[in-house]
Amino acid sequence: MAYVDAVVQGILLGGLYALFATGLSLIFGVMRLVNIAHGDFIVLGAYLALVVVQATGLHPFASLILVVPLMAGIGYAIQRGLLNRTLGPNLLPPILVTFGLAVVIQNGLLTLFSTDTRRLAAGPIETASLSLGPISVGWLPLATFAVAVVLILGLELLFYRTAMGRAFRATTDDAEMARAMGVNTRHVHALAMALSFAVIAIAGVFLAARSNFDPFSGPARLIFGFGGLGSLWGTLAGGVVLGVAQALGAQISPQFQILAGHLVFFLILAVRPRGLFPRME
Amino acid sequence: MSDPILSVHGLNAGYGDFQALFGIDLALAEGSLLGLVGANGAGKSTLFKAILGLLPRGREAVTFAGQPIGHLRPEAMLRLGLALVPEGRRLFRSLSVEENLQLAAQGGRRGDWTVERVFDLFPALREKRHSPSQSLSGGQQQMVSIGRALVANPRVILFDEVSLGLAPIIVNDVYAALPAILQSGISAIVVEQDIERVRRMADTLVCLNEGRVVLAGPSADFTKAQITHAYFGG
Secondary structure, three states, X not given: OHHHHHHHHHHHHHHHHHHHHHHHHHHHHHHOOOOOOHHHHHHHHHHHHHHHHHHHOOOOOOOHHHHHHHHHHHHHHHHHHOHHHHOOXXXXXXXXXXXXXXXXXXXXXXXXXXXXXXXXXOHHHHOOEEEEOOEEEEHHHHHHHHHHHHHHHHHHHHHHHOHHHHHHHHHHHOHHHHHXXXXXXXXXXXXXXXXXXXXXXXXXXXXXXXXOEOOOOOHHHHHHHHHOOOOHHHHHHHHHHHHHHHHHHHHHOOOHHHHHHHHHHHHHHHHOOOOOOOOOO | OOOEEXXXXXXXXXXXXXXXXXXXXXXXXXXOEEEEEOOOOOOHHHHHHXXXXXXXXXXXXXXXXXXXXXXXXXXXXXXXXXXXXXXXXXXXXXXXXXXXXXXXXXXXXXXXXXXXXXXXXXXXXXXXXXXXXXXXXXXXXHHHHHHHHHOOOOOEEEEEOXXXXXXXXXXXXXXXXXXXXXXXXOEEEEEOOOHHHHHHHOOEEEEEEOOEEEEEEEHHHOOHHHXXXXXXXX
């Protein structure tokens, strides 16, 4: 029964990892941009939520009303003002520039907030749980997983059912032809980044409600993305596989938790180097 | 002759340090068809890209409906009424047939050409409307590519090697749509390797060789031998 429990907890943990990874996967899918600063932007979102919560007294989840649009605006501006200039046939320039951004964010946060670890108090939901027979499931992990699924569902609908999604896909397929068809690809790229940052904001608040964070918590959050780059459901599957592997590893020995995750990550890359659900072509 | 709908004046263009076009002049009269011929590498596709702003060009180098458009971005061209049927079709592979058309309709002008009217012109596309664009035959893909230009209700369409990679009988089918397109008031520039076909169809002929205009005038004025001579240079 301990293993069943571990699998269930692992699946729910996968929801958090999927939240971390979805914004990264989205950007890679639309413009083949690998955002090395993704984890740092999640931490930036967490600090932004901290500031909003401290200034307004809102509940961390209610602070998303402000944090999501603020982060989306930052994402739009960064893409339009900076990252659009790095896009081209070469994948390297955006990697270098976002690596630089990561350094800037970490040290900026360090200057503003020091190295003290922070946490957002989410209240009773942090410890409340639901009993399912012999297993008890925390409401917060459950909510995290549900939010991840709803977000991915929403993004899928946006991509495949709306005019905006059509422009996203056309730009990914052939940016030059998309321009000839009247699509402003610079705006489309910036919108995709804004969307990614909206998801980052949500991920940041869930991160802050579930664990401590400091200015250097970001890079460790980056790794979760590579289970399903470019495919949104693949991102969720990758998160779940990683979560279950860590939970089962922890059953063997606490030291095994992280190691098991890395081993599975390594195995996936060895067997399916293009991720769990690679795109066609 | 009325003022040209599209004209190019002393256009120089290229890729980085490589100059591909040298002082190109041409004028497309409203409602007419201009045939653009030349060997591979003569600069035909480059000329289309420069007209559309996909390559940098001078502000005054391209005039459309009396206005200089050389400073405008490519995404503004379809809204103005300048559409492209690109070489190799270049349909958006993750979009269905209908989505390919809808995207262009959204980016273009309002008018008589709708997605439904394109299906009337090319009935084979109607039953494939929800299929991925890559699942179609080459000829059908070319129909989508032409339809994509039409639904934008352009005033000018630039056709780049419509027949490339298609069986001769399919090429005839594709070109059979051209009179109806011209009758709806659209002007066109057609790049085509089949010189005899171009001479029959086009009102005006322009031949490029190594990035320069080497022959230009009414199609009827030239014999096939003259065109062939200009085509190969020498």
